[in-house]
Amino acid sequence: MAPFRILSFDIECAGRKGLFPEPTHDPVIQIANVVTLQGCDLPLIQNVMTLKSCSPIVGVDVMSFDTERDVLLAWRDFIREIDPDIIIGYNICKFDLPYLLKRAEVLKIAEFPILGRIRNSRVRQYGVRKSKEISIKGRVQFDLLQAIQRDYKLSSYSLNSVSAHFLGQQKEDVHYSIISDLQNGNAETRRRLAVYCLKDAYLPQRLLDKLMYVYSSVEMARVTGVPISFLLSKGQSIKVLSQLLRKAKQRNLVIPNVKGQGSVSDTFEGATVLEAKAGFYEKPIATLDFASLYPSIMMAYNLCYCTLVTPEDARRLNLPPESVHKTPSNETFVKPDVQKGILPEILEELIAARKRAKADLKEAKDPFERAVLDSRQLALKISANSVYGFTGATVGQLPCLEISSSVTSYGREMIKHAKKIVEEKFTTMAGYEYNAEVIYGDTDSVMVQFGVQTVDAAMKLGKEAADSISGTFTEPIKLEFEKVYFPYLLITKKRYAGLYWTNPEMFDKMDTKGIETVRRDNCLLVKNLVTECLYKILVDRDVPSAVQYVKNTISDLRKNRIDLSLLVITKGLTKTADNYAVKTAHGELAKRLQKRVASTAPNVGDRVPYVIITAAKGAKAYERAEDPIYVLENNIPIDPQYYLKNQISKPLERIFKPILPDPLKELFHGSHTRAVSMSTPSNSGIMKFAKKQLSCLGCKAVISGSNRTLCSHCKGREAEFYCKTVANGNFLFLFLSK
């Protein structure tokens, strides 16, 4: 099969100065395209289509046009000539594509939206208000923003920060307010804009390649039987439904349409989380996991829509007890010899295929092949796990709480059973050296302290326990020994940290769950501080050094020596400010920003970055939240006390609690807490750089006057250089959205 042709593109629009471009008013001024073949590193074609003249760029085909109409039509012709299989970009499905269509409509270019592969098929836009869906027949659209938002949890999803995260490189950020200036300048400034635009087309291609999206998407589409476009535009349930339909057709069964069947609004009981015996464990903790718990339960007990026996069915059919399973939630399902379920069959296939993929993965040496196989096994795992969720989705296509509540009820029994067996079997009475103790467990796992001192011994006992307990369950339910934590810091349910060992020689990594280190709603300062402390405690086993590190950080914070970027907190905006029942910092800030500059204000679904500034005593946090860039620009003082009290003290207290007798006293009381100063961020490193630079930030010429950042030549391009400078300072990308 010929390799896919992939087109990555980005458009720039001239907005009225400082505002987001409106497709009804503001023209498309540049389109950058990068064409690659799947599997090839070098771009096949790189070009830029611009309005008005533009200086040449080495290696790039720069095409200048007199009218916007010519630019759009040139792009249409380019698409038809290149005939790409996949069209990608960043936020193309919500911005670039609808914008182009709208412009063509405004300019009355009826012949523009003929981009598909079916002759004369027009590009169609579905949905008027909220969801814009554009169909280009025969070509797959793949929006990297959507993909990354779906697959990765990041603090910011700007192309800049995403590129920094995955590719280790940043783009040249051009402030939205100067795009018009660059366009209205000369051929040279338009060249600058073109380079920027081209980079925005190039980065999505790099991301697609690096994250192996083509492989994983094709695999996922293949195993679940949905089009690739569904993977980004629709949820999990469509995949399960697709598999169900596929299987049902083979069996000559029909699936009822139950959607209009009133509101099944009640919820069902989920999994058991064992009580966490909090503490710092300096003995190895073995972790036993049920492999694919919920799928194996559904297979073991033949749970399916077509095996469920309702009370009426039971009366009518009068089934003998030996041909049914009675679940702990008191539902009845027939055994496979009466009727084999569709869901177990789907799951069997998915799991068998995943096993093959894993085996292939082990064999594979070539990195390219490994990438394919790894994404394949991952796709199968995800598919298997979402089958249970589908049956419990009361607002979904085919809810069946009898199945989902049965699954969880079996799960609850099994984790309790596993705990009981471990604690009954591994005792001094039975000839073992120590009494084993289950210190924690969540849904499908038990953490066992066998009492032994070495990782090796814990592994041996773990394997023994897993094997003997597996034997007490129905096939294919299996308890596996997975890893050893040593040492292990258990804080509460769902929050712990430890060194993760899979072989007795060396630990694999430091693993943290639920703690501030893995949460996105903390500032970087807290995240870094907690990570560093845990590292010192768990890896170095040096508590005094961790304490000293905390003290130094507190001292720096008090003296305002912490970079502002480390103090930025981000939270997702889930609804508009008016719809919040209680006022929230990010919600109120979003409301204020909306009033300030509506075009750049955060929307629902965006993450809102903010810092806490000083204010009158007793002021609520939501009154003190402020946009980090606004804080920088206006030299507003931040509130170190807030960060000390509300951000870093509690998380540190929780971590040190099992280790130090009186953590608050040890960490927060002492000479390092005395040096209080109320300086503004202008004293911090980053702004010193920006304000007091003696050479011009634009052209690096030395400036004679003292209070200027730009020489007379570069005056007037402040915003552009501001962006560049801050981006180079490894700073702005952390929170500059859009």
Added chain:
DNA sequence: AGCTTGTCGTCGACACAATTATTGC
């Protein structure tokens, strides 16, 4: 006039429930 006493409002501390965001599995 100077003191005592009672009332009233304010403030801070604290407990508690509700809301919100996020993660674990």
Added chain:
DNA sequence: CTGCACGAAGGAAGCAATAATTGTGTCGACGACAAGCT
């Protein structure tokens, strides 16, 4: 292949758990103030 009439549609995995913050209510301390007493 094109044009027209007609009908349908939107669209969604789950629960358990922690922690921060807001909002509300209660309680006690404290000071201001006025009235009354010596």
